[in-house]
Amino acid sequence: MEILIDFALLAFLGATALAVVRVRNLFAAVMLTGIYSFLSASLFTVMDAVDVAFTEAAVGAGFSTVLMLATLALVGSRVTEPQFRIIDVSVKVPPKRPVFPLFVVILTGAILVYGTLDMPAFGDPTNPIHQHVAPHYLEESGHEIGIPNVVTSVLASYRGYDTMGETTVVFTAAVGVMILLSAMRRRDRFGEEAWGDERVETLDIGFVDAFGSEMEGQGEGEDTGREGGAG
Amino acid sequence: MELAAAILSGALLLGGSFFALVGGIGILRMPDLFTRLHAAGITDTMGAGLILAGLMVHAGVSLVTVKLLMILGFLWFSSPVSTHALARATLAGGQEPFWAEDLEIPETARIPGRPSGESGRKGEE
Amino acid sequence: MLTVTSIAILLTMLMALIRALLGPTVYDRVLAVNMFGTKTVLIIAVLGFLAGRPDFLDLAILYALINFIGTLAVLKFFEYGDLGRRLDSKGDA
Amino acid sequence: MSDQVILRVATKLAVPAVLLFALYVQFHGDFGPGGGFQAGVILAAGMVLYAMVFGLRRAQEVFPTAVARFLAALGVLIYAGVGLVSVFLGGDFLDYAVLAQDPEHGQHLGILLVELGVMVTVQGVMLTIFYFYAARGREDL
Numbered sequence: 001m002e003i004l005i006d007f008a009l010l011a012f013l014g015a016t017a018l019a020v021v022r023v024r025n026l027f028a029a030v031m032l033t034g035i036y037s038f039l040s041a042s043l044f045t046v047m048d049a050v051d052v053a054f055t056e057a058a059v060g061a062g063f064s065t066v067l068m069l070a071t072l073a074l075v076g077s078r079v080t081e082p083q084f085r086i087i088d089v090s091v092k093v094p095p096k097r098p099v100f101p102l103f104v105v106i107l108t109g110a111i112l113v114y115g116t117l118d119m120p121a122f123g124d125p126t127n128p129i130h131q132h133v134a135p136h137y138l139e140e141s142g143h144e145i146g147i148p149n150v151v152t153s154v155l156a157s158y159r160g161y162d163t164m165g166e167t168t169v170v171f172t173a174a175v176g177v178m179i180l181l182s183a184m185r186r187r188d189r190f191g192e193e194a195w196g197d198e199r200v201e202t203l204d205i206g207f208v209d210a211f212g213s214e215m216e217g218q219g220e221g222e223d224t225g226r227e228g229g230a231g
Numbered sequence: 232m233e234l235a236a237a238i239l240s241g242a243l244l245l246g247g248s249f250f251a252l253v254g255g256i257g258i259l260r261m262p263d264l265f266t267r268l269h270a271a272g273i274t275d276t277m278g279a280g281l282i283l284a285g286l287m288v289h290a291g292v293s294l295v296t297v298k299l300l301m302i303l304g305f306l307w308f309s310s311p312v313s314t315h316a317l318a319r320a321t322l323a324g325g326q327e328p329f330w331a332e333d334l335e336i337p338e339t340a341r342i343p344g345r346p347s348g349e350s351g352r353k354g355e356e
Numbered sequence: 357m358l359t360v361t362s363i364a365i366l367l368t369m370l371m372a373l374i375r376a377l378l379g380p381t382v383y384d385r386v387l388a389v390n391m392f393g394t395k396t397v398l399i400i401a402v403l404g405f406l407a408g409r410p411d412f413l414d415l416a417i418l419y420a421l422i423n424f425i426g427t428l429a430v431l432k433f434f435e436y437g438d439l440g441r442r443l444d445s446k447g448d449a
Numbered sequence: 450m451s452d453q454v455i456l457r458v459a460t461k462l463a464v465p466a467v468l469l470f471a472l473y474v475q476f477h478g479d480f481g482p483g484g485g486f487q488a489g490v491i492l493a494a495g496m497v498l499y500a501m502v503f504g505l506r507r508a509q510e511v512f513p514t515a516v517a518r519f520l521a522a523l524g525v526l527i528y529a530g531v532g533l534v535s536v537f538l539g540g541d542f543l544d545y546a547v548l549a550q551d552p553e554h555g556q557h558l559g560i561l562l563v564e565l566g567v568m569v570t571v572q573g574v575m576l577t578i579f580y581f582y583a584a585r586g587r588e589d590l
């Protein structure tokens with residue numbers, strides 16, 4: 001019975017993914033991505049990966065929607081022309097049907113699916129991954145670490161190096177966003193002003209500014225006059 | 232006692248499923264957003280309420296019951312708020328409620344300061 | 357009975373998904389996503405019982421709590437076109 | 450305009466619950482699903498909710514950008530610091546067993562601190578990213 005629920009959720013997931021790709025209005029795509037997140041969290045729950053589902057829920061329900069909307073507020077929410085060919089806008093070239101890429105993609109997918117045929121079945125106890133360190137974690141973590149959630153033991157203790165690396169990666173993401181969003185606001189490298197009115201001599205000052213400036217002066221400003229809607 | 236609890240929980244779950252399905256059909260069949268909000272509301276109040284109540288009876292009195300009560304409380308708290316916000320934003324975005332042609336739209340169904348029929352249909356795709 | 361309930365919830369999710377795909381306005385999509393979220397709360401709770409592991413309820417609590425943040429963000433974006441503004445300083449809107 | 454009363458009252462009620470739940474997720478992560486990353490994201494989501502309803506300026510009075518940035522770095526520092534302390538106490542890097550008298554308590558303490566570091570970093574990072582996005586394109590940045 002549960003396998004049917006798995007299949008239903010997976011089918012919904014596939015349909016949503018296709019719709020995300022097909023939809024032209026980026027705002028609708030953001031909404032569908034929200035649904036995708038709900039579905040994948042449910043699927044993780046059914047597959048007993050509760051910690052993963054929890055992460056998906058925490059990030060997907062609130063935060064990723066907010067960030068995607070913030071991005072849409074900056075870039076607009078509509079794809080007007082097919083993006084796979086750069087064409088001169090003055091010449092009306094009909095978009096080329098991407099037959100060859102489609103062929104490559106289908107072939108690659110078929111090879112990958114063929115490859116999965118040799119993999120052990122889901123939950124198979126003779127699966128190589130269950131032969132190596134997993135038995136140790138499951139049997140010994142109770143008295144070696146002493147906390148019931150093995151996922152936490154593995155994450156924070158056995159694999160402490162990895163988690164530290166991940167924490168650093170998260171930190172790096174923040175640094176990257178700060179640099180990008182602060183520096184792009186000035187001029188790009190061709191000297192054209194991207195956003196905002198301030199004139200800054202070089203990009204380097206933008207970089208330094210990303211770390212140096214306090215953002216205290218901001219807040220509820222005048223309306224920038226930007227139309228945020230989808231229409 | 233066991234049997235009574237099982238029957239009660241089954242009945243509550245079935246009732247909840249019924250309301251969830253009715254709401255689902257409503258969200259597909261209703262003519263405009265405001266009526267669809269109405270249909271979605273049923274799934275959040277009666278549907279979720281009955282299903283969670285059925286689960287509570289199923290679980291007996293334990294920490295699980297408290298957690299189910301918390302879920303119910305948060306759902307009943309957040310879903311009317313988001314419904315309210317959605318209806319408001321829809322009005323502000325220029326969508327007039329679905330209204331029979333010979334009836335006049337009352338003042339209360341308009342956002343203040345926005346004359347009806349203004350061409351600012353932000354939400355239209 | 358739990359199985360019947362989960363199937364009913366799945367069907368409701370399917371209908372919400374269809375509404376999200378059909379549109380026609382963005383508000384319909386928001387409504388569909390919101391409804392999909394509450395149905396996710398329900399199905400996670402029911403599946404927890406179905407699998408005999410009600411620990412999953414923490415996940416449902418989380419969804420019940422922060423689900424409307426996303427909805428609110430969408431609506432704020434549409435009413436004000438900006439996420440950082442105070443809600444009552446409506447400006448020209 | 451004094452509208453949106455419902456949203457503001459609801460937010461006032463919801464934000465403490467969200468923050469409290471984040472702490473539950475953090476400290477219950479040893480027993481059930483959850484942990485530092487999830488708790489950090491939920492904390493940040495609570496602040497994002499506050500910022501969306503009450504405005505970026507008020508949110509930044511409560512939780513300044515500089516603090517968010519500081520926290521983002523502090524968490525990594527806590528994490529690496531736990532590792533260094535265990536080196537100084539005679540163990541390997543990130544070997545928590547030496548942190549307390551008996552290894553199991555040391556492991557508990559180490560995991561607690563490390564998860565705290567993850568939570569602090571994730572919260573700081575998420576809030577920083579949100580602040581930067583929400584403040585983008587404003588003339589008075």
